[in-house]
Amino acid sequence: MNLWILTEERPKIEVLKQILNKFATDKQFCAFIDNLRILPVLENGKFSFTYELIGLRCNKVSKVFIKTVSGHSSFVDFLVFFQDKEPTIKDTPIYAIEETKTDDSESRNTGVYQRCSKFVFLHYYYPDVKMIMLYNLQVQQKKSQHKLIYSEQNFL
Numbered sequence: 001m002n003l004w005i006l007t008e009e010r011p012k013i014e015v016l017k018q019i020l021n022k023f024a025t026d027k028q029f030c031a032f033i034d035n036l037r038i039l040p041v042l043e044n045g046k047f048s049f050t051y052e053l054i055g056l057r058c059n060k061v062s063k064v065f066i067k068t069v070s071g072h073s074s075f076v077d078f079l080v081f082f083q084d085k086e087p088t089i090k091d092t093p094i095y096a097i098e099e100t101k102t103d104d105s106e107s108r109n110t111g112v113y114q115r116c117s118k119f120v121f122l123h124y125y126y127p128d129v130k131m132i133m134l135y136n137l138q139v140q141q142k143k144s145q146h147k148l149i150y151s152e153q154n155f156l
Helices: 013-027 114-125
Strands: 002-007 032-043 046-057 064-068 078-083 095-100 130-138 146-152
Touching: 002 013, 013 032, 013 078, 013 095, 013 130
Parallel strands: 002 064, 095 130
Antiparallel strands: 002 078, 032 046, 046 064, 078 095, 130 146
C-alpha cells in the first residue's frame, strides 16, 4: 500500500521524517529513513500536483506521495492516508496533523482557539482520525537548531 500525505504547502523534510517515524512506530513496521527527497510526479509531461517522497525503505509501504490540495474551509496542515489509490473525500485518514513553529508565549494562534478549532471541525467529517499537534520549536535564542515534538490529543 502507499502512504499519502495531503497538504496545502510543501512540507519540510524534518516534518516529513517525523510523520514517517510516527507512522512506522504506530504500525510497528520496520522502516529505514535516510536522505529524504521530494520529486515531482509528471503525467503526460505535465506536473500533477503530486510529489513522490523517496528515502523510506519499508516492506509494508510501496510508495510515499505528497499531494498538494486546497480546502474550502479550516484545513489541518497534513492529512495522512495509508491506502493504494489516491485518497478521495470518502476515504478516512489515519492522521490529521497540525504543525506549529511557535508556542503560546510567542503566538496566540497555537493555543486552544485557532489551532484546535481545526480539529473540532475535522472531527465532524472524520470522527475516528488520530489528531496530532506537531510542535516544531526553535530554541529560546532563535538559533537554527530545531526540536520536533508531537502531541496526540483528544480535543473533543
